[in-house]
Every structure is written in C-alpha cells, then in structure tokens.
Amino acid sequence: MDNIFIKRDPAGNIKPDKEKSTEKIDETVATIMALDRAIRCGIASDDSIYDSREMLVL
Numbered sequence: 001m002d003n004i005f006i007k008r009d010p011a012g013n014i015k016p017d018k019e020k021s022t023e024k025i026d027e028t029v030a031t032i033m034a035l036d037r038a039i040r041c042g043i044a045s046d047d048s049i050y051d052s053r054e055m056l057v058l
Contacts, residue, residue, distance in 0.1 A: 004028045 005020040016025055016032070 001028050001031075 003021050003023045004025050005017040006014055007017040007020075009015055016029055018025055
C-alpha cells in the first residue's frame with residue numbers, strides 16, 4: 001500500500017490517485033471500499049447469521 005498517492009477533488013473529498021502511482025492500486029481501493037462498507041453497515045456484531053436461521057441445503 002505504499003505506492004498509493006492521495007489527492008483532493010474540488011468538493012474536498014479524498015481520493016486515491018492512480019496517475020502518480022507506479023503500480024496497480026486496485027487492491028488498495030478494494031480494501032478502502034470494503035472498510036467503508038463494513039463501517040457504514042455496522043458489521044461490528046459478534047452474532048452470526050447462522051445463529052438465527054437454519055442452514056440452507058441445495
């Protein structure tokens with residue numbers, strides 16, 4: 001993750017800058033997106049979905 005550069009757009013948002021990076025930044029962007037989704041959806045619970053429903057069998 002040390003090859004990623006950050007820039008601000010006119011709205012003040014922070015974005016990864018692919019143009020200045022020397023290597024691919026896809027993995028870093030995927031990690032940022034996954035962390036954002038986990039924070040927004042509140043996946044900080046220790047409960048498992050399998051504790052509240054039966055197992056599906058196909």
